[in-house]
Amino acid sequence: MSIGRRDFLKAGAIATTATALAPGINLIELAAARSPEQAASAVNRWGLLIDVNKCAKGCTACVDACRKENGISDEGSPTTDAQWIRKVTTKDKATGYEQAFPVMCQHCEHPPCVDVCPTGASFKRKDGIVLVDKHICIGCRYCMMACPYKARSFIHEEITDQSHNAPRGKGTVESCTLCVHKIDRGDGSTACADACVDENHKAIIFGDLKDPRSEISRQLKAQPSSQIRADLNLNTGVRYRGLS
């Protein structure tokens, strides 16, 4: 196991702060830092927990952060521009009760997008992250038809000045990558989760669903949570708390 020096120091720093809270957390944080030559493995399953009640009305910090991190450009055409994450507002038809929260690719354990993709461009990494391999995506958009969460976007025009974090181009389909470049680097968080912390809302927690000691697992264990369209049995990696 070798760790980038910077990452190692960072992990150490987290460990020091975390030890005070609960012993054991430092180990988990270290585990998040995979070395560059080590393949992602099924030991982890990355996910998010989104607390709807903590999500602030009118705040779009997570959306903005995602756009910046992944270089999602605004081409000036709302119906065709890509959106990896969006704030959805729901209103109960009977009671009028309103909620607003972010929705992105739910990183399904049984992803319909992967099942239908003819070339295998849509795939699920061993650690549960669902990605599009744009090298072999032929742009048939069948995955977009199949996704129950409307999580995917097709790139309708030529794109320039892509971010180094997320290669993307005309004629292929894309969606939230769970900030895979950050996970591989061992950042232990996503851009949207970071941004939410920066805004002091802390509505998004990133972590390893398979590690019982991770923050996300402990939170999930402690309080009720739900999946969007749980009836479809896709076992999503993105969970919600307080979703009415």
Place this chain on the structure above:
Amino acid sequence: MTHLLAMAQRLAGALIITVLLSPLVIADSSVPKPEIPKAKGDQCVEDTDYMRRNHMVTILHQRDETMRSGIRTKKHSLKNCINCHATKTESGKLSVLGDKGFCQSCHTYASVTVDCFSCHSSTPEKNADLNLKASKNNPHQAGLTYKRATDLSKKDKKALSQSVSVTITETKNNKAADNSRSGQ
């Protein structure tokens, strides 16, 4: 059936002759050979000769490793190529594209389309430029920026081995990887 075979044979023959003659044709052509700009590092991650012929294989292999398994070793990564090989274009931007750019000049000459940059950025990463100038951070010696597991303190090792996802048995592989990273 037999005349089908004969036809196939003739076709194959014609193909072989074309392939054999092609160097002559190219040598004879009036298209000027591209001037391949110098890279920033001292030496490429592989033999220059090898890279000229096989860089696409190398990049393709790395592409699948990175995309599918999240293996992000620097050595054969496209980013690493670009960081080292990008040169100033006429507009003053650093890039591997542009008429005289490292990738494009040669690809135009060979008339092979480069598909990489419809999605990938053709410019070096922000800090890459600086790193490359300082010779001790030469990307071809990327190993320097990583610690080997053997260099970890006892406490850290214990912490690592207790944690869920990491086993120290990886060390052997890592050594090999580290060696391969520390230059040719």
Place this chain on the structure above:
Amino acid sequence: MKAIHYSVIPGNSFGYILLLGILGALTTVGMGAAYYMEHNGHIVTGMNNQIVWGIPHVFAVFLIVAASGALNVASIASVFGRSLYKPLARLSALLAIALLAGGLAVLVLDLGRPDRLIVAMTYYNFRSIFAWNIYLYTGFFVVVGVYLWMMFERRMNQFTKIAGFSAFIWRLTLTTGTGSIFGFLVARQAYDAALMAPMFIIMSFAFGLAMFLLVLIPTYAWTHRDLGDVVLERLRKLLGIFVASVLYFVLVYHLTNLYITEHHGVERFILLDGGVYTQVFWIGQMLIGGLIPLLLCLTPLGRPRPMILLASTLIVIGGIAQIYVIIVGGQAYPIEIFPGKEVTSSFFDGFTTIYQPSIPEILLGLSGIGITLLITTFAIKVLPFLPNSLADKDVDPDFTGQVDATSVSPTESAAV
């Protein structure tokens, strides 16, 4: 009954050249449109992140569905042994191949990366019904090709029946596969029905036969070959039965959906307040593609040839409307991510999208029909697909000199 003699058409008249020219132009324009779409990206189409499949898919699916149905006439001859249809088998198989080629061309040219066709052929995800379809389509060409060969080659004639049977099975599978493309989309309320696949099979019969008649009648008129009323009457009646079956399936489909509470929303949308989609459903699919042709096919009103042509044309238009309602209407109705909630977002959640197809994509779609007819027109000049005569005395085994074809025999309906 006399032996059937086939021959190529001379194909040197001004009319023939003109026809080739028109079809060639239609195809070329479509290719140009495809290039334009690929060059600029799908931004130049009306498709977007809400309506991801549009007009090109409507035409492609129509043609592919019709392809398997066009084989119907041949199947009735070879598989069900109806000798009246035997002379038509070659043309039927040719049209099947041509329709499939036209449909696939449109489908492929609409891809975001049509340049990666080779990827589609070399990377397979065997869980994907789409990938299976690639096999089914390729196989269809092979199976029908072999079938044609058996029919053309006198020595092979004995195998015609078995080849015809394989082709019959294959095309049923193919249509099931095409229908399942939609059946697998569990999250979309409009497609979540087991009825999708059988409905597609029935649709294929009607669309395919309509296309067949649209090719058969003009071809025989323009080449001055005899086309008797007996065979046409039979085909007209058969067409009527197919149209009735489609209507029946549509009825059952919507009734089942009305029974399932969670589908009420989408049903209301298609049947009542979906705006343009509701209109396309009632006027295009039901009236133009259903009731009027039904009337024309099953009453003496439609006996004259222009009326048969009219009925067939209406069925084609209605068929395209039907697939439009299925594909585009199914997407325009907002996907229910949060049942029981009113949803809004910057990504048009909960918003009924109005799709406005652009000229290039329509041209691409139409070129599919162009390709189909171009292939057919050309093929009948180079190979003897057409019987010299389809006059009653030449084809009808029970020819009595009297036209009496008011009933369709049970075997033919069984072919359904």
